[in-house]
Every structure is written in C-alpha cells, then in structure tokens.
Amino acid sequence: MFRKIGLNKIELLISSLLIFLAGFLRFYDLSSRSIHHDESLHGFFSWQFSNGMGFEHNPLMHGVFWFLANGTIFFLFGDNDFTLRVLSAIFGIILVLIPILLLKDKIGFLPSFIMSLLFTISPHLLYFSRFARNDIIIVVWTMGLFVFLWRYLEKRQNSSLYMLVIFLVLGFITKETSYITVFIIGLWLLFKSRSDFYGLIFSKMSMKKIKPHTDLFIVFFTLSLPLASPLIGIFQDYFNLILVAKEGTVGVSTGLPSGSNGYIVAVIVSALFFLVSLIIGLLWGGKKWLLIASLFWGIYILFYSTFLTNVSGISTGVWQSLGYWISQQEVARGGQPWYYYFIVFINYEFLPFYSSFIALIYYIFKGDSFRKFFVYWVIATFLLYSLAGEKMPWLTVNIVVPFIVLTSIFTSDIIKKIYSEKRSLFSNIIFILIPLIILFSIFSFFITDWTNLNIESFISIWIYITLILLSCYYLIFYTYKNGISWTSKRVFLSISLILIILTIRISTQSSFDDPDVPDEMIVYTQTSPHVHAMSKRIYSESLNKLGNKNLKISIDTSDGYTWPWAWYLRDFENTEYVNFDNYDDNLNLQSDILIVHQRNKETIEIALGDNIKDYDQNLIPLRWWYPENYRMSNYDDFIDKISNFENIQNMMNYFFFRDLETSIGSVNTIVYIKSDM
Incomplete structure (x- = not known):
C-alpha cells in the first residue's frame, strides 16, 4: 500500500513507526478510564442495537453512524468498556494515515509527515480518539472531504466527485457540525465561482464552460439544501408558528414542528427545497447529478431509517437534526465565554495556534491560492465555533484539524527554505x-x-x-x-x-495521568473512578453470592443519574429507574441495591423505615468537574490576570504541572447494598 503512493525506504520506515506510535497511544489501557456520561449513552443504545432491539434516531446524540457502527462491533466482538472505545481509536489512526496516504501526492512527504505527527500527538485528537463519541469520526470525514475537493479541482475526475459525495453524506449521518463545514466550504466555492454565476445569469453562459469550483458549489448546494429546511425555524416567531420546538415545549420533541400548521409548513418548505435542488441539479448535470443524488440520499436514507426498520428516522434526520441544534443555541450548553477556545488553545494546542498565527500573516501576503484557502479555513472555523452558543472540549477537534493542516504546510515551507x-x-x-x-x-x-x-x-x-x-x-x-x-x-x-x-x-x-480526575480543561466533567469500581463490585457480588445477575436494583433518575449506570448495569434485567425527587408516601422499596442522589438520602431512609439497618451505605462521588477559574467578569479581571505576578505564577503552575487554585467540583451518590450481599 505504501509503495503504491511512492514512499521510499526511509519514508516508509518513519511512517510505519509513526503509525505504530499512533496505534499504541490510542489502544494502550483503553478501558481503564471510567465511562463518561455521554459515552454511556452512546454505548447503551449501541448495545441495544447489537441485541436486536433496533435503534431510533435522537438528535440529542447526533447522527446515527456511531450507533450502527459501534453496535456492529458489539455484535462481532462483544460489549465491554474496551470495545466501546475501539471505534474512536480506529478512526484516530485513520486520521493519522490520511495525510501520508492521500495528501503526499499533492503537498509532498514532509508536510504530510508533519501533519500526521501533529495529528498523533495533539492533546484533543489523542484524548477524543480514546473517548466513545463521534467527534474524531467527523474530523476524519472532514479531512476526506477536503482531500477529494482538491483532487477534483485539480483533475476534474468523476471518481473524485463521487468520493467527495460519500464523505459529505457520511458527515451528515455522523454529526451536525457537518452543516458548519459545508457552510465554510460553500462560502469559499461561491466566492471562487462568482464570475461563472454572473455569466450564467446575465450572459447566457453555457454550463459546459463553468469552472470546477462552480461544479462543486452546485453539488454542495443541491445536496445540502433540503437538509437546511429547518433554518426557516429561525423566523418562526414572525409567523406565530412552532417549526423547531424549543427545549421544554409541552407535547413536542425539541427541534420538531408543533401542531398541524407547523407540520404543514415544514412539509411545504422541505418539498420546495427538494424541488429547487432537483431543478438546479438537473440543469447542471442531468444523469450525472441523478447518480450523485442517488448515492447521497441512498446512504442517508439507509442509515437514518436504520436500514429501513425505522422509516420515521428519515424525517427526523432531515428536519430534527438541524432543528434540535438551532433550538439549543439559545440554551448555550456549558455557558462558556466567547474567549473559551483561546484559553483551550493556549493550554493545549499552543503549537498549531502559534504556528498558524504566523502562517496567517505570511500567507495572506505571500501565499498562493492553495495556501490562502487553508488560511480561510482556519479563520472561518475558529470564528464560527467561537460564535456558536455551545462551546465544549470535544468540539475543539473540529478547530484543531485546520490549524494543524496550516501549521504543517507552513513548517514544511520554512524547513525547505532553510535547507535551500x-x-x-x-x-x-x-x-x-x-x-x-x-x-x-x-x-x-x-x-x-x-x-x-x-x-x-x-x-x-x-x-x-x-x-x-x-x-x-x-x-x-x-x-x-x-x-x-x-x-x-x-x-x-x-x-x-x-x-x-x-x-x-x-x-x-x-490522556494517561489520572484521566478520571478533571484537573484538565479537556476532561471538563467526568465519571469518578469510584463508579467504575462500584460497578465491578456489584457484578462480583451478584455472581459470587447468587450465581446470576438477577439482583433487583433501583436507580435514581434525578439530575441525570441514569447515566452511566444504565451502561454499567445493562446486563441486570431486574433494574428499575425511579425519580426519587418525586417522593411518594406509598413508595415500597424491596431492592437489593439502591443507587441514589445524595440529596434524596432522607427520602430513601423514610421509604425504607426500619429496613434501613439491612443496608450498607456507600457514599461515592458520581461525577466531578473542572473548576472554571479562567472565567473573567470584566476587563479589570483580565488585567489582573496578566499583570499580577501571583496570578501569572498560578497560570504557569497550571500550564506545566496542572496545579489547581481551587478544588474540583463534584456531586455524590449513595449506594445502598443489602448487608447479606
């Protein structure tokens, strides 16, 4: 495989060593960290799919690709904490391979190798290659999209166009950040195609004379337009309709239309967008566009319908995927400040941040069109993700990738100039x-x-x-x-x-030094290792004392306590989920194990009455989180941070040693286990 892409013996050797290193870093001790809240959601529904219980699309958990792919891994290799994270680890390695395998012929070995090296050691890309989320998958699809975009621009081959369409639809069935990627690419293609569109509209220019940039814009526009239908929901207040329901709207799922009028408008808008897409596509490419559209929508429909077993998933994919996240922008989960990604990059991705900053200045004035595109990609990505309501550590991977690409090309240019x-x-x-x-x-x-x-x-x-x-x-x-x-x-x-x-x-x-402990911004919030240990204890005592998994377990659902217990205790069929916030005087608890929010301790003890003496109580932290000392309320706070010597020393101590000024936050759970267990 490496010989076919023109690697000599030395390049082959160092590439092989790098790929081995990437694999080692991604698979070593993969299952030791406790399963995060989000990981448990992804794992549980993948497990259900692998056991023949089907899968229904829910935009809260993003696209369907993760669940169907991970469910297949569970079906083939079994379900455990290791196999839960295998898919991410595999895609982490694929990301490292892409520059060497697919970009060497375009940019040369040196920048490709630097890119693969930085993909290997990037803190965010490594951490989320060991984390059961779809973030590392979406950046692989994004890289593939850019690779075949440039291949089509250079050679205008249909094979590159078909591969581009495949990566495009894979992005849409994986995560909604694809909408941001498509917007960034589309805006650039539109700018490059402006003369063609002027000619088509005003000078009766033939479609046969348009540039490849215009081809790609039309493909992106026509395939993505129907999926952009929910954007009409931004203006729903003007029409006195609910087209994308906000979180908490009674009787309707977040992101869906409400009422017959809402659904009628949603159907009409979607149909119009499909019709516009069809007309423009046929005018551009006729049968070729039909083939491209069939490829795109065939994959999209198969996945969102869970291979035609859940037809309603097609409509939720087309409308609710984007609709849900439009409604979430006001919620702004995490409530992070506008400068959040600056802090993250300074503490983790300082290498591509520093290099890209210099590259931006240099390439704006002296770069060719190829390099200026990557300047645009870096600026647009950083701005759009900073402006978005939700800012999270896992979203950082989408920003890091273009920074690393630009850094690799610029560093290679510098090395070549020094050598010359x-x-x-x-x-x-x-x-x-x-x-x-x-x-x-x-x-x-x-x-x-x-x-x-x-x-x-x-x-x-x-x-x-x-x-x-x-x-x-x-x-x-x-x-x-x-x-x-x-x-x-x-x-x-x-x-x-x-x-x-x-x-x-x-x-x-x-990734490896106490990854369960959130003294890192990248960890954000994390299930404590005590939960991991307690789940093992429950399994062990159930099998040793009963010889089976028939324990009756009651789990408090208040404050999201269902997760990660639903994953850890998935094999215990006699498990019930009860919201102990809503206390019922008639509550009759006969469970062998009760897992309860600490705030509901009094409720449980009242419900158990004299039976409380039959239980051993275990107080453990359920999850804990990073203390967000980087928040600044005003300009004076900022000046104090950068001018006070003690503050500077605290920042340095955190940067080098991860010494925190304040303790991590936590929320606790009480596990009641019958004494005779």
Whole structure:
C-alpha cells in the first residue's frame, strides 16, 4: 500500500513507526478510564442495537453512524468498556494515515509527515480518539472531504466527485457540525465561482464552460439544501408558528414542528427545497447529478431509517437534526465565554495556534491560492465555533484539524527554505538552540518559588539572567550577520521544537495521568473512578453470592443519574429507574441495591423505615468537574490576570504541572447494598 503512493525506504520506515506510535497511544489501557456520561449513552443504545432491539434516531446524540457502527462491533466482538472505545481509536489512526496516504501526492512527504505527527500527538485528537463519541469520526470525514475537493479541482475526475459525495453524506449521518463545514466550504466555492454565476445569469453562459469550483458549489448546494429546511425555524416567531420546538415545549420533541400548521409548513418548505435542488441539479448535470443524488440520499436514507426498520428516522434526520441544534443555541450548553477556545488553545494546542498565527500573516501576503484557502479555513472555523452558543472540549477537534493542516504546510515551507540556504548543519543547530535556552530560562524563572529567598535563589536568578543575556547577544550577532529573514526562520523552528516537547508531555498527561480526575480543561466533567469500581463490585457480588445477575436494583433518575449506570448495569434485567425527587408516601422499596442522589438520602431512609439497618451505605462521588477559574467578569479581571505576578505564577503552575487554585467540583451518590450481599 505504501509503495503504491511512492514512499521510499526511509519514508516508509518513519511512517510505519509513526503509525505504530499512533496505534499504541490510542489502544494502550483503553478501558481503564471510567465511562463518561455521554459515552454511556452512546454505548447503551449501541448495545441495544447489537441485541436486536433496533435503534431510533435522537438528535440529542447526533447522527446515527456511531450507533450502527459501534453496535456492529458489539455484535462481532462483544460489549465491554474496551470495545466501546475501539471505534474512536480506529478512526484516530485513520486520521493519522490520511495525510501520508492521500495528501503526499499533492503537498509532498514532509508536510504530510508533519501533519500526521501533529495529528498523533495533539492533546484533543489523542484524548477524543480514546473517548466513545463521534467527534474524531467527523474530523476524519472532514479531512476526506477536503482531500477529494482538491483532487477534483485539480483533475476534474468523476471518481473524485463521487468520493467527495460519500464523505459529505457520511458527515451528515455522523454529526451536525457537518452543516458548519459545508457552510465554510460553500462560502469559499461561491466566492471562487462568482464570475461563472454572473455569466450564467446575465450572459447566457453555457454550463459546459463553468469552472470546477462552480461544479462543486452546485453539488454542495443541491445536496445540502433540503437538509437546511429547518433554518426557516429561525423566523418562526414572525409567523406565530412552532417549526423547531424549543427545549421544554409541552407535547413536542425539541427541534420538531408543533401542531398541524407547523407540520404543514415544514412539509411545504422541505418539498420546495427538494424541488429547487432537483431543478438546479438537473440543469447542471442531468444523469450525472441523478447518480450523485442517488448515492447521497441512498446512504442517508439507509442509515437514518436504520436500514429501513425505522422509516420515521428519515424525517427526523432531515428536519430534527438541524432543528434540535438551532433550538439549543439559545440554551448555550456549558455557558462558556466567547474567549473559551483561546484559553483551550493556549493550554493545549499552543503549537498549531502559534504556528498558524504566523502562517496567517505570511500567507495572506505571500501565499498562493492553495495556501490562502487553508488560511480561510482556519479563520472561518475558529470564528464560527467561537460564535456558536455551545462551546465544549470535544468540539475543539473540529478547530484543531485546520490549524494543524496550516501549521504543517507552513513548517514544511520554512524547513525547505532553510535547507535551500545551504548553511552548515552545525550553525543551524547552534542557532536553533539559542531560543530554546532563552525560553527555558524564562519558563524556569516563572515556575520557581520566589517566596522564600535564599542564596540558592539568588544564584538561580543570576544563572537565568546570564543565560538570557548571552543567548540574546548571539541572537543579535547572527541576525546582524545573516539578516532578519535568516534568523526568524530558525527562531520559528526552535520555538516549534520546544512546543512539540511540551505538547507530547501535556497530551500524554491528559490522556494517561489520572484521566478520571478533571484537573484538565479537556476532561471538563467526568465519571469518578469510584463508579467504575462500584460497578465491578456489584457484578462480583451478584455472581459470587447468587450465581446470576438477577439482583433487583433501583436507580435514581434525578439530575441525570441514569447515566452511566444504565451502561454499567445493562446486563441486570431486574433494574428499575425511579425519580426519587418525586417522593411518594406509598413508595415500597424491596431492592437489593439502591443507587441514589445524595440529596434524596432522607427520602430513601423514610421509604425504607426500619429496613434501613439491612443496608450498607456507600457514599461515592458520581461525577466531578473542572473548576472554571479562567472565567473573567470584566476587563479589570483580565488585567489582573496578566499583570499580577501571583496570578501569572498560578497560570504557569497550571500550564506545566496542572496545579489547581481551587478544588474540583463534584456531586455524590449513595449506594445502598443489602448487608447479606
């Protein structure tokens, strides 16, 4: 396979080592971390599908691809915490493979390898390659979409067009972030096609003379237009209709129309959008468009109908997928500030953030159209996700990918220019080391505890100052001798090297060093390891004492406590889910195990009465979350953060050692287990 894409022996060797590393990082100790709330949802419904209980699309959990694919893995290999995360790990490796396998012929081996390397070590891409969500899958489809978009623009082959359509529909059946991707691509294609559309509208230009950019815009527009029908819901208040129901609307699912008038309007709008799509498509490509549309809608209908076993899934896919998330923008889950992704990138993805910032400035003025496209992709993606109501760690993967692509191309260009200057290897290495020494000295200065000054502290200060002054002297000397351009390229590489080292440290730390404990922003909120241990205890005691899984278990559903217990205890058929917030005086509890929100402790003890003495009580944290100290209420808070030495030192301590200023938050559960168990 590698030979066919033109890899020589050295390229083959280092590519193989990188892919092995990516696989190791994604599969090593994959099942040890407790199952997250979202993972348990994805796992439970995949498990139901694998056991012949079917699957119905629910936009809360995004597209259907994850559940059908993961359910197939469960059916073939069994359901457990490891197989739950296998799909993400596999797609994490595929993402690393894409640049080497599909981009080398376009951009060359060096940028492809750098891209694969950064995909391998990116903290977000690694963490969510070990997490049972569809985020890593959608970025694979996005990369595939861009690969075949450029292949079609270069060679205008139908095979590239068909592959592009497949990746497009795979995105839509996986996650609604595809709408953002299509908008970004569509806007760029529309700009590139503006002269063609002017000619088609005003000069009676023939369709045969349009550019490949226009071909692609028409394909994207006609295939995506029907799925954009719910956008009419943005204006529903003007029509006094409910076209996309808001969360909490009585008697209707979030994102769906309400009432006969709402449904009639939704059907009419969808039909009109389909008709416009059909007319434009036939005018553009006739039979070719029909083939493309059949490919797109054939895959879409098969998946959203769960292979024709749930026909209503087609309508929920077309309308509710987007409708649900339109209604959620006002909710703004997580309530994160507008600068959230800046904080995330500074603490995790600082390498592509730093490199892309420089690349943006350089390519805007000196880049070709290919490189300017990636500048546009980076800016548009960062802005749109920052403007969106919901900002979450897992959404960051969609922003990281274009940053890494731009970083890889720019870094490769810098390396090639340095190589072309034919300076001695020794002088290049020495000069690259100088900024490393300066940065090391500055970082060491800030993370050193200066509260208890002594003779060693003063010696350290003078060592740091001496190193910085000597390094600055050589930096100025070489700059004077060789010029700013010569210096800047090597300084860029020097800083990139130290950021790669820091990235590897932070990436492995966030994925492997106590990944159950939310001292990382990337973790956000996490099921505690005590839940993982308690589920194992319940299984063990049930099998050891009863020889079966017939325990009667009651689980409190208040505050989302169903999850992750529904996944962990899925094999216990005699399990009931009760909302103990709604206390009933006639509540009769005969359960062997009760899993209860701590706030409902009094309710349970009243219900159990004298029987409480028959139970052992186990208080454990159910889930805990990262303390969001980065929030700033006003401009004065920001100035204080960046000017106060103690605050700077706290930020440095968090950056390097993940030392928190405040304790993590948590919510607890009480597990009542009968003493005779």
